[in-house]
């Protein structure tokens with residue numbers, strides 16, 4: 001483990017569960033844990049608050065499996081890969097060990113960690129495209145959590161892909177929350193045979209399994225959480241899709257890496273570009289998706 005990129009007393013590279021290396025970041029503003037496996041922000045807790053992110057007690061910590069909770073990085077396809085039933089769900093970026101590229105502390109106390117991923121034989125075998133690319137995931141740990149996923153096309157053909165920051169939020173009780181910001185938007189309802197529907201003029205409330213891909217949704221969302229008496233603001237740039245997911249009872253029971261009783265305590269509101277909003281990045285060009293997560297008292 002290369003520990004040369006550390007900030008004494010602030011950011012240390014430690015061996016986490018399953019032997020997976022992770023950064024542990026502690027500042028007066030927040031605490032965070034970020035695994036190199038998947039460039040995965042597993043925990044983020046602003047000072048004096050409840051954790052912002054949900055992390056399952058049943059999560060695997062295994063180089064061959066994704067971490068359940070936090071913020072999986074999804075690339076280059078979202079969900080199952082069409083026509084390739086054996087391909088890993090949600091792509092391979094969350095299954096790779098990323099390389100630390102830089103770690104700095106800004107004068108305002110924010111810690112910025114950049115992790116990098118490049119193609120290897122395994123990714124070429126899985127994706128099967130003559131693509132040359134670099135991913136950079138830039139994570140800023142401050143009173144807010146900022147994540148910027150940059151895709152650079154280093155090849156000489158357009159790069160077609162999907163990507164998402166699959167954020168699992170910790171909530172007091174999903175049956176009491178409301179998600180604002182997607183009123184009137186169209187979505188594919190994965191819990192109802194991928195039917196295309198339109199959200200009514202009301203915020204989303206949760207009364208059953210909910211698995212929706214909202215398209216053409218570039219604006220911010222707000223998760224209103226009366227039980228934890230806070231609002232979570234999900235701001236974003238260069239993201240046209242928003243995925244909203246809670247597995248509810250039966251699906252929670254079917255997932256080996258998710259506790260049967262954990263579903264009330266989480267909701268995914270994901271920032272991405274998927275389905276109709278899949279990306280096409282020109283040769284030599286870069287695409288940067290940014291999300292900023294902040295809380296405010298309710």
Ligand code: BG6
Nearest residue numbers: 066089090166190211212243245
């Ligand atoms: C969501 C999908 O984004 O991720 C769901 O919309 C899926 O359909 C969920 O079940 C979890 O996926 P995975 O591969 O991490 O179990």
